[in-house]
Amino acid sequence: MMAGSKMSAPLALVLVLSVLLTGVAHAAGPEMDPYKILGVTRSASQAEIKKVYKRLAKEWHPDKNKSPGAEDMFIKITKSYEILSSEDKRANYDRYGQTDDTQPYGGNGRYGQRQEGFYFDESFFNFPFNSKNQRDFADSKYTLHFNQYVNEVVPDSYKRPYLIKITSDWCFSCIHIEPVWKEVVQEMETLGVGIGVVDVGYERRLANHLGAHRTPSILGVINGKVTFFHYAVAKEHLRQFVEDLLPQRLVEWVTDKNYLQFLSSWHELNKPHVLLFDQVPVVPLLYKLTAFAYKDYLQFGYVDQGLSETADLQKQFNINTYAPTMLVFKESIEKPADIIQAKGMKKQIIDEFMSNNRFLLVPRLVNQKLFDELCPVKQFHRRRKYCVLLITGDEETFSFGNQAFLSFASTNSKEVVRFSYVYQRLQQPLCDIFMQNKDTAESPAQVVILERRNAAGKALFKPVTAWNGSDDDKQRLLEELERLQKDPSILVHDAMLPELNNEFASMFVIRWIYASYDYLSEVIDDILHNNWREMMPLLSLIFSALFILFGTVVVQAFSDSSEDKQTKPKAKDGTKSENGSPGNGSASSRPPKKNFVEVTELTDITYMSNLVKLRPGHMNIVLVLTDASKNILLSKYAKEVYSFTGSLTLHFSFLNIDKHGEWMDTLLEYAQDAMQIDEDDAGNHKMDYTGYVLALNGHKKYLCLFKPVYTGEDIDSKSSEDEGAASGGRSRSSSRDDNPPRRSKRSRSLSTLQIHHKLDRLGLWMERLMEGTLPRYYIPTWPGLDKITSSK
Numbered sequence: 001m002m003a004g005s006k007m008s009a010p011l012a013l014v015l016v017l018s019v020l021l022t023g024v025a026h027a028a029g030p031e032m033d034p035y036k037i038l039g040v041t042r043s044a045s046q047a048e049i050k051k052v053y054k055r056l057a058k059e060w061h062p063d064k065n066k067s068p069g070a071e072d073m074f075i076k077i078t079k080s081y082e083i084l085s086s087e088d089k090r091a092n093y094d095r096y097g098q099t100d101d102t103q104p105y106g107g108n109g110r111y112g113q114r115q116e117g118f119y120f121d122e123s124f125f126n127f128p129f130n131s132k133n134q135r136d137f138a139d140s141k142y143t144l145h146f147n148q149y150v151n152e153v154v155p156d157s158y159k160r161p162y163l164i165k166i167t168s169d170w171c172f173s174c175i176h177i178e179p180v181w182k183e184v185v186q187e188m189e190t191l192g193v194g195i196g197v198v199d200v201g202y203e204r205r206l207a208n209h210l211g212a213h214r215t216p217s218i219l220g221v222i223n224g225k226v227t228f229f230h231y232a233v234a235k236e237h238l239r240q241f242v243e244d245l246l247p248q249r250l251v252e253w254v255t256d257k258n259y260l261q262f263l264s265s266w267h268e269l270n271k272p273h274v275l276l277f278d279q280v281p282v283v284p285l286l287y288k289l290t291a292f293a294y295k296d297y298l299q300f301g302y303v304d305q306g307l308s309e310t311a312d313l314q315k316q317f318n319i320n321t322y323a324p325t326m327l328v329f330k331e332s333i334e335k336p337a338d339i340i341q342a343k344g345m346k347k348q349i350i351d352e353f354m355s356n357n358r359f360l361l362v363p364r365l366v367n368q369k370l371f372d373e374l375c376p377v378k379q380f381h382r383r384r385k386y387c388v389l390l391i392t393g394d395e396e397t398f399s400f401g402n403q404a405f406l407s408f409a410s411t412n413s414k415e416v417v418r419f420s421y422v423y424q425r426l427q428q429p430l431c432d433i434f435m436q437n438k439d440t441a442e443s444p445a446q447v448v449i450l451e452r453r454n455a456a457g458k459a460l461f462k463p464v465t466a467w468n469g470s471d472d473d474k475q476r477l478l479e480e481l482e483r484l485q486k487d488p489s490i491l492v493h494d495a496m497l498p499e500l501n502n503e504f505a506s507m508f509v510i511r512w513i514y515a516s517y518d519y520l521s522e523v524i525d526d527i528l529h530n531n532w533r534e535m536m537p538l539l540s541l542i543f544s545a546l547f548i549l550f551g552t553v554v555v556q557a558f559s560d561s562s563e564d565k566q567t568k569p570k571a572k573d574g575t576k577s578e579n580g581s582p583g584n585g586s587a588s589s590r591p592p593k594k595n596f597v598e599v600t601e602l603t604d605i606t607y608m609s610n611l612v613k614l615r616p617g618h619m620n621i622v623l624v625l626t627d628a629s630k631n632i633l634l635s636k637y638a639k640e641v642y643s644f645t646g647s648l649t650l651h652f653s654f655l656n657i658d659k660h661g662e663w664m665d666t667l668l669e670y671a672q673d674a675m676q677i678d679e680d681d682a683g684n685h686k687m688d689y690t691g692y693v694l695a696l697n698g699h700k701k702y703l704c705l706f707k708p709v710y711t712g713e714d715i716d717s718k719s720s721e722d723e724g725a726a727s728g729g730r731s732r733s734s735s736r737d738d739n740p741p742r743r744s745k746r747s748r749s750l751s752t753l754q755i756h757h758k759l760d761r762l763g764l765w766m767e768r769l770m771e772g773t774l775p776r777y778y779i780p781t782w783p784g785l786d787k788i789t790s791s792k
Contacts, residue, residue, distance in 0.1 A: 032076070032079075032080075034080030034081075034084050034093065035080075037076050038056065038077065038080050038081065038084065039056075040084075042094065044084075046085065049081065049085065053077065053080075053081040056077045057077055060074040071172075078175050078176060081179060082178065143196075144164065144196040144197065144206065145206065146203060146205050146206040146209065149209075153221060154221070157194070157221045157223060158223055158224070159292070159293045160192050160193060160194055160289060160292065160293055161220055161242060161245045161246065161292070162194035162195070162222070163194070163196070163238070163241075164197070164218070164220070164221060165196070165197050165198070165217075166198050166207060166212040166214075166215055166216060166218070167199060168199060168200040168201050168215045169199070171215045173215070177233040180234060180238070181218075183235055184235055184239070188242060190347065191286050191289055192289050192290075192293065193289065194221075198210070210226055211226060211228075212228075218233065220242065222246070242285070243285055243288065246289070246292050247292070250295065251300045251301065252299075252301045253304070254301040254302065254303050254310075254313070255303070255309040255310050256309055256310060256311070256313050259275075259301075259313055260333070262299075262301050263333035266331065266360065269299055270360065270363055270366055271298055272297075272298055272328050272329060272358070272360055273300075273301065273329045274298050274329075274354075274357075275301045275302075275303055276301070276302050276303065276324065276326050277305055277317075277319045277324065277327075278302070278303075278325075279304070279306050280306075281304060283302045286345070287300070290347075290350050290351070294354050297354075305319070305321055317336065322343075323341050324341070324343070324345055325340070325341040326339065326340045326345075328353075328357040330357075330361055331360060331361055331362070338356070340353050359373075359374065361409055362390075362405065362406050362409045362419045364420065364421055365389075365421070365427065365430075365500060366500075367501075367504065368499050368502070374420050375418065375452050376452065377455050378451060378452060385417075385451070386416055386418070386449055386450070386484060387418050387419075387420060387449070387450050387452075388409075388417060388420075388448075388449055388477070389421065389448045390420070390446075390467060391422055391431050391443075391446045392422070392423065392424065392445040393424055394423050401445050401467050401469035402445075403469070404469025404470075405467065405469065408477065408478075414481070424443065426501060429498040429501075430498060430500060431443075435463075444466045444468070446463060446466055447463075447464045447465055447473075448461050449461065449462050449464055449480060449481070450491070451488070456496070457498070457499075458494065458495075458496055459494065459495060460494050461491055461494075461495065462491045462492060462493060463493075464476065464477055465477060596638070597638040599623075599634065599638065599654055600652070600653045600654075601653065601654055602654065602788070603660075603788065604788050607788050610651060610653055611782060612698055612782055614696075614699060618649045618651065618697075618699075619696060620651045620698065621650060621652050621653070621693060621694075621695055621696075623692075624657050624664065624692040624693070625655070625656060625657065626657055626658050626690050627658050629690050629755050630656070632755050633654075633690070633691060633758065633759065636758075636762075637652075637759055637762070640762040640763045640766070641766060643763070657690065662787050663783050663787040663788040667782075667783055671705075690758070691707075691755070691758030692705065692706065692707060693759070693762060694706075695769055698782070701779055701781065702776040702777060702778040702779065703779070704769055704774040704776060706761075706762060706765045708758030708759065709760065
């Protein structure tokens with residue numbers, strides 16, 4: 001029994017190894033045949049393969065086909081199409097049975113790598129996703145990094161648009177768009193469009209900077225601005241997307257009617273003008289891209305040879321209708337300065353043609369950038385560049401000399417000499433350095449030869465001659481140029497040149513309007529395509545502004561409504577104060593929007609809390625009144641101090657002098673300075689304190705005193721309430737009158753009116769109190785409680 005067990009153990013081990021080896025061999029056995037998967041013959045054309053692929057991809061797409069094997073089948077279909085759509089991969093498979101360099105399938109290539117005699121099939125570990133090992137090698141040369149994007153792509157996007165794909169490892173959908181992407185890249189790159197690929201797994205920072213939060217995504221970059229592609233990934237859609245990135249006003253349509261106007265604008269724009277004659281009804285994309293790249297140097301127009309409105313134009317310039325023709329016009333609109341004609345113009349040929357014709361024969365210096373290009377700084381002795389500069393004007397009197405200078409420059413054949421001119425009134429700082437008679441009112445035209453020595457502005461120059469366009473002027477200039485070729489030291493003057501004014505700066509508003517239009521168009525496009533994630537910052541800003549605006553309006557509306565409803569309580573401020581009684585409250589209302597003033601009577605009950613034990617920094621504003629003047633003075637008092645009720649340190653009270661006259665006398669006796677002020681006014685009469693206001697600081701033991709002032713307003717302005725008020729109170733002015741004690745009705749009304757106006761200046765006094773500019777009268781101690789206890 002034991003011997004049988006020992007014999008069966010090696011046998012079992014052999015059986016297990018046999019099964020494993022058979023499984024491995026079986027796993028390596030099935031062969032992936034792209035022809036069988038797509039169901040085409042080996043002689044099938046590319047058109048047939050593409051047609052079958054589209055049908056199968058639509059049928060087996062996992063979003064539409066929910067069967068368990070749909071995803072695997074779709075991957076096989078995509079991989080098979082990738083092999084058969086590439087001539088190199090297809091030939092490699094037909095010859096060796098291999099689908100690519102890293103993953104052999106059939107024949108001898110079915111085996112992977114042998115590591116020390118052990119079979120190792122890489123296909124077991126290679127998944128059919130867009131992993132780094134499976135990614136097409138062609139994408140690697142377009143890979144972008146953050147610094148590369150910021151330092152290279154963004155500046156270059158002002159000369160050409162960029163098409164960028166956002167991808168990542170394990171991106172299933174990325175495989176689906178890969179064939180179309182490769183085809184578009186191949187076409188766009190030949191036209192001059194920049195291409196980029198961003199791997200989110202390795203460049204998360206750049207992806208976030210671009211606003212790309214899902215893969216795959218395709219976006220365009222132009223003039224530093226990012227625009228996302230929203231449509232189905234097809235060659236036609238991507239081509240149209242690139243075309244839509246370009247500004248709409250790059251190329252002007254030219255016909256027999258407007259060609260003279262188009263060509264004649266060379267003087268105003270200071271640019272050569274380019275005309276493309278072609279038979280297609282739309283402007284070719286290559287021409288638009290060229291116009292964008294050279295927009296700062298050239299003005300572009302397009303002539304459709306298929307239109308009857310361009311027949312005269314074609315006849316005038318003898319245009320061949322069998323091939324596209326490109327003409328460059330400079331100062332002369334009758335004859336082109338250069339011409340190129342070829343079928344299927346290549347980008348390299350067009351770029352060379354444009355570079356050679358970027359400037360007019362005699363361009364005007366309109367900004368510093370143009371000056372730097374026309375008159376570059378000296379770098380090496382053999383690369384010296386001399387500028388012949390005509391300082392002139394744009395008036396009619398200079399036109400003959402300007403034309404003669406242009407004629408002289410057109411005969412120049414020396415590459416080291418460039419001709420240009422400048423308007424003195426537009427570039428005055430520069431011209432003041434060169435002009436010899438700069439102090440004269442009308443300086444004549446002047447020709448100067450200069451050489452720039454460094455970027456800081458240093459230049460050597462020599463004024464040659466006053467220029468009026470005569471033959472003698474041309475001869476002197478020619479002799480100086482010949483001497484310059486032999487002896488550069490004739491430039492004897494040196495100076496630091498200022499930076500040129502930008503004469504086209506006034507067009508900033510127009511460019512801003514165009515930029516605003518493009519931005520609004522982009523915003524509308526994003527909204528229509530529900531690109532909410534990219535639009536979130538802008539939408540957040542808009543809704544925040546609307547919320548603030550709406551909230552302000554609502555709060556203001558409710559506030560106005562509340563104020564309207566409380567107009568009647570405001571009119572009853574005096575009533576509130578009149579009916580005030582001890583114990584109604586001990587502090588003034590804090591918020592000023594209450595529309596009333598809470599006034600407490602100063603009695604023996606409130607004496608300690610409202611004065612003696614008042615908190616530091618707080619003051620009690622006490623109005624002195626009588627029973628007869630109580631209603632009138634409290635109403636006026638409330639109106640005058642209402643605007644100060646928002647202060648948390650002010651309290652408002654009143655003191656009935658009829659009840660507490662002894663307290664008032666004692667207080668003023670303590671304050672000797674205040675008492676001396678009123679001694680002269682008292683005379684032989686008893687002092688009348690009606691209308692006095694005391695600002696009492698209980699903690700620091702001082703007071704500020706307000707004495708009533710009668711403004712002398714007309715009696716006719718009194719109100720019926722004033723007429724009905726009691727007149728028992730005695731005012732200061734009445735105390736000084738010589739009238740008999742018995743008063744008439746008119747005298748009583750006058751007394752009432754005077755009482756009403758006693759507090760006219762209280763508001764100004766309160767402002768001074770808050771400023772701290774009022775005199776303070778200090779007392780040793782507050783009068784005792786017995787002085788304020790009512791004797792009645």
